Amino acid sequence: MELETRPLQDNFGLEVLDVDLENMDEATFDAVYKLWQQDPLLLFRRQSITESRLVDFSKGFGKLERITRDDMYSPAFPEVIYITGLKRPDGRALGGLGVYELHWHHDQIYRVWPATGSIFYATEMPESGGNTWWCNTALGYASLPDDLKAEIDGKTATAKFGYKSQRSFQRDFSKDGDRVKVLHDRTPPATHPIVLTHPVTGEKSTFLDPNKTMAIEGKSEEETQDLLERLFAHIVRDEHIYAHEWRNGDVVLWDNGRLMHRRDGYDPDIPRFAKRTTVFLKPDDFAVPQPDAANHGP
Template sequence: MTLDIRQLTPGFGAEVRIDDIARFDEAAFSALRDLWVTHGILLFRDQELSEGAQTALSRRFGELEIHVRTEYLSPDFPEILFVSNMQKANGEPLGILADRDVGWHYDQIYLPKPALGSLIYAVKVPPEGGRTYFADMAAAYEALPDDLKQRIEGRRAVQSYEHFNRSYSVPTSKTQKARTQDVTHPMVRTHPYSKRKSLYICPGMTTEIIGLPETESRDILDRLFEFSVRPEFVYAHDWQAGDGILWDNARTMHRRDPFDGRHPRLMKRTTILMPDALAAPF
């Protein structure tokens, strides 16, 4: 089956023009999954997506994560994480990450079994700000200078959720910390379906390269971070209410601009985990 698409950039991202993403038959879903692997990001405009429909669609791609930050989960569908600056009736934050800038990161890179994908749906958006940027880490890896490729070949790096929280979020509880201990992953991740290689590091959570002196580790990481977010690898998205974006988390890192906290913003995210047979090694 052929879906109606429009390229977002020459080699990364596509808009899928469809009235209701919750109503894919098997043929259409198979085509959608192929597009997802090919393009890395899929954008859907003008959707009316209930939490039940979002969860059901996401589950067709794989097992869903129940995020460690349980205080920000939907009370009806705990597979959904609220990303928001709004407050609950009792005055507590409704969602995670509020209105500040959020640096480059891969979702769930800090887990032993990391994420394969994410689907986020925009319910409320501010009139300006909050732009999200997505970086194609497969294209970045393929364009790396040979000396950098050689220096990271076979290397592993430390991924830390606490490092991210210190910069962009609020502290986790003792129980949450115990569930999100630092892990190591290969710095180059082979995609389970396309077999393309991607850089699997990010400024928000990658702290060091195993087996290298601190100064050398820092130098390599800084060079990789700077290289991987060159304009030719990045798609920038300005949100409209009703937008849904499905991205390939084996290939794509992202960040967000700040926005005026006087305006409400509510995004609902599901996270798709790797199938057990493909979870590790990469």
């Protein structure tokens, strides 16, 4: 079965047309699965999905992460987290990630056993602000000069939650200092291969974080930061980036093994609400940093 698609731009990202995720047969799902293997970013517009169906659809790609923070997940489905700056009547956050700008990152790179598939369902989006940007690190790797490739091929890098280098543009978490310190202290550093190879397409991508990567194998801290700066000067370029203006009903699938992303901040007085599942993508089908992660993750 071949799906009808429309390119989001010239080099990556596809809008999948005429597919209803709430009511999908097996043949259509199989076609979506194969399409995601080929392109790291898929968009479905005008969707209306129950949380139950969102979970079932997501499980088709692999085991789902179950969120342990009860202030972020759906009361009915702990696999579904709420992404919002909205508050409950008692003033507590209704979900996670607030309204502030989020800088370039790979989700869960700081985890020993990361899940790398993200499925994001936008239910209420502001007319302006809160856009999400994706950077294709496979295109980034392909653009590297040979000497830079030689510095990272076969090497590992270590990331840490809450790590903030002198060159970092990471948000200042001072308002959440106590919670972040607890998470920082109980989250051990995580070491992963820098270069991932996709088992189906053969393309190589980088798995590094401008903020959380703290060490590269065989490099001092200063050498690590210098190498990261040189790498990201090639990787984070306009021609490797897609910026998405959300509409209500958008569903986006993205592969964290091949994409970094960032989010613009937005007006806290304007509602923004989304639901997300996170998938341990199958190592035989996708580029994953830890092939056994699904057997260890929450």
